[in-house]
Amino acid sequence: MIKFFSFGSAFGLPSPSPFCMKLEIWMKMAGIEYRVKERKDPTKGPKGKLPFIKHGGVVLADSDIIMDYLCQCFEVEMDRNLDSHQRAMGYAISKMLEDHLYWAMLYSRWVDRQNWKAMRTHFMGHMPLPVRRIMAELVRLKVKKDLYSQGMGRHSAQDVYWAAKRDLRSVSTLLGDSPYLFGTEPCSYDAVVYAFITNIIDCELESPLKEFGRSHDNLVDYCQRMHARYYGGAEVVAVDDASQAA
Ligand SMILES: N[C@@H](CCC(=O)N[C@@H](CS)C(=O)NCC(=O)O)C(=O)O
CATH class of the missing domain: 1.20.1050.10 (Glutathione S-transferase Yfyf (Class Pi); Chain A, domain 2)
Structure with a gap:
């Protein structure tokens, strides 16, 4: 199971961080299961920013890098219909x-x-x-x-x-x-x-x-x-x- 470190909902939004929301929606699109770990302080992450994930022994930050990693791990092939x-x-x-x-x-x-x-x-x-x-x-x-x-x-x-x-x-x-x-x-x-x-x-x-x-x-x-x-x-x-x- 992916541990997904993210800002929790705020100001009427699922997350006040667009980067956290981007990754969460992408995981939903890809059908990848995850468990949210809410954080208010991004500095504890490996790059001092949210989101980051833990998967087995792997700790990864940056939404694009995480998505690339998840594509390889779970053999996700998105956007097949796009030219x-x-x-x-x-x-x-x-x-x-x-x-x-x-x-x-x-x-x-x-x-x-x-x-x-x-x-x-x-x-x-x-x-x-x-x-x-x-x-x-x-x-x-x-x-x-x-x-x-x-x-x-x-x-x-x-x-x-x-x-x-x-x-x-x-x-x-x-x-x-x-x-x-x-x-x-x-x-x-x-x-x-x-x-x-x-x-x-x-x-x-x-x-x-x-x-x-x-x-x-x-x-x-x-x-x-x-x-x-x-x-x-x-x-x-x-x-x-x-x-x-x-
Ligand atoms: N390139 C990063 C950007 C992440 C990012 O900027 N996160 C913000 C929240 S939206 C953050 O944690 N900022 C804390 C800081 O810059 O100290 C990604 O795609 O994940």
Whole structure:
């Protein structure tokens, strides 16, 4: 059984981490059984980020690397129906969301004062008060530093949201009136698109990006469709919290 280390549900989302959601949906698509181990602190993972997995003696981080490993272990062959152009498009869209839109989402949650307090309460609320305040400032400082190094954090709020709206508009245009990214059945790239878009438009936290995303009916419908398919059923997935042995 795969032990899947992930942020648990928050802000009305299965996970406030689009990378954790991406991997979880992909495992559901692949029919791979897993047990969720909820974590709030990503630093304990092998790369200091979530998600990561444990499988036998193997500990692996990074959603793409994990998916590649699972493909080999379980002989998963996804996206058989896609041609090479669709695969290349899917890859390009995924990286736009993971390496560009993600940073604007991070900005809207940790830097924008509108959401900062809710983030602090969710991630640090369980800590005693003085520690909570210090940890919260340290984490916010780290996110700001990461954003600055990546580049997004050098822009004004207005420019951050302008840049991210272009991503959302592009996804909406590419999706058009298709039920899924490449037709009537979802593919692995839908795991990425859904995880990132729902983390913006279905998140209880407000932001200019949420408002903009929700003004695109096809994005709203797409997220509802994916949610119903992957989280709407009576499927039972075992969940352990952090207090239990890893
Ligand atoms: N490339 C990684 C990215 C994972 C990632 O950035 N995870 C975030 C949560 S969405 C995280 O744990 N961040 C903690 C940090 O950067 O310190 C993947 O695909 O898994």
